[in-house]
Amino acid sequence: MNALRILLISSALPRDTTAGEVVLYRHFSQFPELSLAIATDDSQELLVENLLEIKANPLLNRLTKTRFYRWTHDICQCLHPFFNYKILRNYIKTHKPNLIVTVAEGIHWIAAQKMSQEFNIPLVAIFHDWWPDLAAIHPWAKETLEHRFKQLYQQSKLAFCVSEGMQQLLGNHPNVQILYPIPDQLTSGLKNNNLTNKKKFKLVYAGSISGIYAPMMQGLCAALQGFPELQLKLFGRQPTWSDVLLQQLHEQDIYGGFLPRDLLRQELSNASALLVTISFEAENRRWAQTSFPSKLVEYCQHNKPIIIWGPDYCSAVRWGRKHQSALVVTSPSPQDLVKAIQELANQPEEQIRLKNKALEMGQGMFNPEKIQQQFVSSLYQVATLELPYPMYNGFHHL
Structure with missing residues (x-):
């Protein structure tokens, strides 16, 4: 059986640390039949074969370290980080991922959204936090970012919300699920x-x-x-x-x-x-x-x-x-x-x-195997592929 091909374009990354990083790590390290590529600007401690380094415009990167950092974040969040998309386009054309996955925080979800639309690849978005309230932007820019945040939600083929409150605030969606943080096995x-x-x-x-x-x-x-x-x-x-x-x-x-x-x-x-x-x-x-x-x-x-x-x-x-x-x-x-x-x-x-x-x-509700089964089976369903069985044989380890 062919492995599910996932391109993770995200500022939040699967690392065995804490918070959202360890949640992603547990999901992907226990994923059967997986071919995972990660596109980000921070590849430290990411033990996967396919790493694609994509960064925002070099000038914008430099400005984030100056007193103009908030204005720079306004540009990245409300306009565009101006990534160099050549690496992503070449990878997608060659490897043809089944899904693009992102976490709705940082700046890389913008690239995930763009590549999903450009190549008509199903987008899966994970909503752990209300990002517009956490981004280092001016108050007047939050309304624009909130609109883009909700737009990402609506354009996702599958949306994972961390709580009922998150789902209620984001609104109706044809394929939204509550996915609680996965605990330590x-x-x-x-x-x-x-x-x-x-x-x-x-x-x-x-x-x-x-x-x-x-x-x-x-x-x-x-x-x-x-x-x-x-x-x-x-x-x-x-x-x-x-x-x-x-x-x-x-x-x-x-x-x-x-x-x-x-x-x-x-x-x-x-x-x-x-x-x-x-x-x-x-x-x-x-x-x-x-x-x-x-x-x-x-x-x-x-x-x-x-x-x-x-x-x-x-x-x-x-x-x-x-x-x-x-x-x-x-x-x-x-x-x-x-x-x-x-x-x-x-x-x-x-x-x-x-x-x-x-x-x-x-x-029950927080059983790690149950949460992982929900995550894996939902991704296979969106990709319209048959789920491997038995599900927990042959883990792919990061």
Whole structure:
């Protein structure tokens, strides 16, 4: 059987790192009968045979490193990055890919859209974040970019949205699917049904502690003072906090650093509960509505109670309420969160219920094999090719 030929033209790339990169890596590294070519301007750590380097206009590239960077991004996002398309055209004419795949962020989705139209190749677009709100452009340019963003959605033969909120905001589409972030295969199906016997209730958070999350985490650290029965443990890249606050984190053994995946799994498995946070800031409202935390999907593989702290309109809170699968706290007050944690720590029956719901979600909705099967079978269907069987034999490894 001939391999499915995919040309990935994307600024987001399949790497075994974090966030969207590791999601792509897991999808393509477990893809049967795949011939993958990647077109991008950043080929570092991409172990595929067919790498096509395409960059924006050299002058525009230089200007992005100057004080005119925002104006330059306006041009790239709202007009065109002015790629040299010769490499792409030659590859497509020679190898005739079945599909062009892109992630709706950065600038390379513009090239993917153009090549799909020019050669009449089905386009598959993945929508992980609401890119118009993240792009480094002037506020007046966002309306134009948003129009192009929605145009990409409509012109895609298949659109993968990371959440129901993303799909609702993008609108109707003849072939749209919700594709949740795929978790790590190695952690799937952990069955630790015993409650922790430690004297302290250990709440673990793994992810970014800087940027929009910094005020929430700082407030939580302060609110937990005076509650020795509750222990907070933060894992992630070192936060951009003041030296005084960082020193306090270390002295109180709150910050555990950025751990390799195997060590982080151990910490998650030793937790009493796992924390997901979503910003309450009004300026981040659309991001909160449309994104779906990949850590939530990973957490469900560890069979632990999950606590979601975020506004009632965010996708994570809506998921938690819809499936009754998490303790949801929608007050921005850290003191209210601490109160909810205290109550859960004294409710062993509720802890067991939430653990079982996490396991149910991890084996059902967030089962990595189920998500991968959805991804693979959908691509074969769009390419009008027969799906290889059995599906998980003969993985193609990046």
